Amino acid sequence: MFSKTCQYAIRAVLHLSLYKDDYRVGVAELAEALKAPKHFLAKILQQLSKHGLVSSAKGPNGGFYLSEENQKATLEDVIICIDGSNVFSGCVIGLPQCSSDKPCPLHMQANAYRQGLQFHLKYQTIGEMALMVERQGLKI
Amino acid sequence: MFSKTCQYAIRAVLHLSLYKDDYRVGVAELAEALKAPKHFLAKILQQLSKHGLVSSAKGPNGGFYLSEENQKATLEDVIICIDGSNVFSGCVIGLPQCSSDKPCPLHMQANAYRQGLQFHLKYQTIGEMALMVERQGLKI
């Protein structure tokens, strides 16, 4: 479904949302926590940063964090930023002309799956998800 | 969702199921019909053939076809043959330890919809799908 890059991005953002508001997380620390390759994770965070989905501060005590604004974004935003919107809307068997007008044989069922998930990812902010994660003790 | 290889495989099998029972389709013809790279498609068909999901005949008038038996298989079989079963069961954010016991934050939602798709792909044979495709004039 999602690329490995995107999986790291999702996990990184969720993880960032668990820290205290004013704490800046260094890539090394985050990479360790996620068991993700450090430099690769750095790239991903930079891309998210460039698109305003995470915030960062350079220099001593710097690092990545989620601003109030960032917390209001959704995982859908993160996913689209990394993998593009086609993960939700592209034809599952790769037909360029596939649409609800001229559907492929898997169109309806595949869309049910993807739109259901997309809805879930869209109508809950990252901040809200973080609360869920903490209360339910979910794995990241 | 599915690899390009898998997308070709699905389309190839569906396409094969539309021909008359006794007609053998050459790779060149099938590649043309699917607008797929010929040699690459050949590889895919060989893999499906090795796993008993399509049948083939060498020599003049030879080619690929679906036997009675092959028609009774499902697209789930095809997909698992090419992409492996993790497309249906692997953690969407890539956690090895993710399970219904220790779920990731997307576990429930992802599985709810994914299993819907899997069910659809599993409880309709390729032969049955072919009928649908013809009756509804769907795109392949």
Next chain:
DNA sequence: TTAATAAAAGACCTTTTTATCTTTTATAGG
């Protein structure tokens, strides 16, 4: 104002996926 810190940026490498080309094997039909 300088030294240490940490992100940003970019060059580079590795692996996997996707795709092509060539040779071998099997078989139908003249």
Next chain:
DNA sequence: CCTATAAAAGATAAAAAGGTCTTTTATTAA
């Protein structure tokens, strides 16, 4: 039995994804 045909098999190549390393830039705090 020979030839043309078409799949099987295998080697090779190109592109994309995943991952690493080095240099540059910004910032803080001594």
